[in-house]
Amino acid sequence: MVTTGENLVAQREVLHFDLASYLNEKQQLVEAALDSSLSITCPKKIYEAMRYSLLAGGKRLRPILCLTTCELMGGTNEIALPTACALEMIHTMSLIHDDLPAMDNDDYRRGKLTNHKVYGEDIAILAGDGLLAYAFEYAATQTRNVAPHNLITVLARLGRTVGAAGLVGGQVLDLESEGQDDISVDTLKFIHTHKTGALLETSVVSGAILAGASEEEVQRLSQYAQNIGLAFQIVDDILDVTSTKEELGKTSGKDLRDQKVTYPSLWGLEESKRQAQNLVIGAITELIPYGAKADPLRAIANFIVTRKN
Amino acid sequence: MVTTGENLVAQREVLHFDLASYLNEKQQLVEAALDSSLSITCPKKIYEAMRYSLLAGGKRLRPILCLTTCELMGGTNEIALPTACALEMIHTMSLIHDDLPAMDNDDYRRGKLTNHKVYGEDIAILAGDGLLAYAFEYAATQTRNVAPHNLITVLARLGRTVGAAGLVGGQVLDLESEGQDDISVDTLKFIHTHKTGALLETSVVSGAILAGASEEEVQRLSQYAQNIGLAFQIVDDILDVTSTKEELGKTSGKDLRDQKVTYPSLWGLEESKRQAQNLVIGAITELIPYGAKADPLRAIANFIVTRKN
Secondary structure, X not given: OOXXXXXXXXXXXXXXXXXXXXXXXXXXXXXXXXXXXXXXXXXXXXXXXXXXXXXXXXXXHHHHHHHHHHHHXXXXXXXXXXXXXXXXXXXXXXXXXHOOOOOOOOOEEOOEEOHHHHHOHHHHHHHHXXXXXXXXXXXXXXXXXXXXXXXXXHHHHHHHHHOOOOHHHHHHHHHHHOOXXXXXXXXXXXXXXXXXXXXXXXXXXXXXXXXXXXXXXXXXXHHHXXXXXXXXXXXHHHHHHHOOHHHHOOOOOHHHHOOOOOHHHHHOHHHHHHHXXXXXXXXXXXXXXXXXXXXXXXXXXXXXXXXXX | OOOOHHHHHHHHHHHOOOHHXXXXXXXXXXXXXXXXXXXXXXXXXXHHHHHHHHOOOOOOHHHHHHHHHHHHXXXXXXXXXXXHXXXXXXXXXXHHHHOOOOOOXXXXXXXXXXXXHHHOHHHHHHHHHHHHHXXXXXXXXXXXXXXXXXXXXXXXXXXXXXXXXXXXXXXXXXXXXXOOOOOOHHHHHHHHHHHHHXXXXXXXXXXXXXXXXXXXXXXXXXXXXXXXXXXXXXXXXXXXXXXXXXXXXXXXXXXXXXXXXXXXXXXXXXXXXXXXXXXXXHHHHOOHHXXXXXXXXXXXXXXXXXXXX
C-alpha cells in the first residue's frame, strides 16, 4: 500500500459506500437477466453447454460495470441490461475457448469442470461460437429506448473487443509468449490490454454510450477503464502466486508451472502490488468531476486491488 | 430434369441473361472489398490466418446474393458491400471451425490445406473467432447511407444465423447424427436449413433490408432463399458422390466413408436431382412479380442445380 495524498482521499471517499450490497444487488439483476436470456430448445445439448458456462457464477464484473456507467450518465438498468448480458456472453465465450486443449488446456474454471471436460471439444467450440453470435443478436434485438446510432456504436465496439484487435489478438500473443523467458513488459502489457483490458474498457464505455454520454465523458471513462483493466490483470497474476485453488476457484500456481512471464515474475510481488495500487489511484482521479455519483466506480476500482479471487 | 410448364418458363426467362459475366463482375467487387477489409497488423500471425481462409477463393455466392437483392430492391452495391463482406467472414469462420480435428477433421478446403493444417489448431480456433467478431464490427462501422434501424435488423439477423438457432445448431445435430443410420428426412432437413440454409437466407434477405424493402418483399425473398438453400445442400450431397477431388476442390466421397446420411443415401441420386430441381422452380416462382429485374436471382437459382462444384 502506498500512502500518497490521493490515495488517502480515494480511500476516504469510498468508506461511506457499501460496495458489497451494491454488487450483490446488481449481480442478482444480471443473474436473472442471463438466466432468462437463453432458454433450451432443439438441439438441447448446445443450449445446455452454453448455459452451463454462462450461468457458472463469477463476479459479473463486466455487466455490472456497464450498468454502473449507464446509471452514472443518467441512463437506467433497463436500457443497459441486454448489452450487459452480451458482455458476459462474450467473456464466457473467451473463457470456453481459452480453456480448450489446443489453447490453455484447463480442466477447472470457477470451481467447476471446464466446458470441454463436460461436453467434449466439438460442443465447447460451438458453445463459444454460439455465445459470441448470440451476444450480438441479443443486444441488437433486446435493447429498448436507445438511439439506434448509439446501439450501432456499441455493437461495433463489442465486435472490435473480441476480434484480432482485442481478446483474440491478446490470446495469440499470449500463446506465442508461453515458454519464452525474454518477454518484455511492453509485450506483457499488449497481451493484457487486449486480453483483459479491452473487454473491461468496452464494458465501462458501452454503458455510457447507451445513455448518450458525450465523447469527452466516454474518453474519461475509457481512461478509468484502462487503468482498472491493467490493475485487474496485475492482481490476477499476484493471486495466481499467493492463492490456493480453493480461494481462486481454478488451478493456482499455473503460470509458474507453465513458465508464463507475469508481472510478479518481472517486477516481484511488492512492486506489482504498488503498480496495481497506482493504477487504481489514476482511475479514481478520473472520477473527480462526478462527485459522490461515481462512488460505485471508485469502490469497484478499490475492490480490484483488494479482492481475494 | 422435370419438364413442367413452370420449369420451361423459368429456363426460357434466364436464357437471355449472361450469368457468368454477372457473377464474374460481382465476384471481382467482392474479392477487392474482402482484400481491403482486413490488413495485417500485430500480432501478424492471426491476421495472416484470417486472410488465408477469407481470401481462399470460392464462389462468393453469399455476398453476391446480398448485393443482388439490394439492387433488386433499389439499393446500390456500396450500401450492401460491408454486409456482403461480413457474410463471407461468417461463412469462412464456420468452415474453419467445421474443419477442425474435433469436428469434421478435414485436411483440404477449396483445394488448399485447411486453416489448422497451416496455422495449428489454436490459431485456427482464434482465426474463426476473429472473423466472426470482425464481421459484426465491419458491417457496423463501414455501412453508409442505410437507416440505422435497418442496419440493426441486419446485425441481429447475422447473429441469429450463426448461433445455436442457425449454423451452430445445424452443426451440432450434424455431429450427433454422424454414424447413425436411422436419420430421418426431417432431421436431415433441420441440419441443412440451419447449417446451409440459414446463412443463404440471411444473405438474400439482408441485402433487401439494407435497401429498405417492405416486410412482404422480405418474406417473398425469404421463401426464394429457403428453396435455393435446400436445393444447394441436396446438390452438395449429389456432388460429393459424383465428383472427383479435383472437380470439388475438397475431399470427395467423404460423406459415404464417414457413413453420413445424405439425400442421395435416403432418396437415391435421381430422386435427389428431381427434388432439387423442384425447389428451384418454387424459388423462381416467387420472383414473378419482379419481371426481368430478377433475372440475376433466377439465373443463380438455376446455377445451383447445374453447378459442378
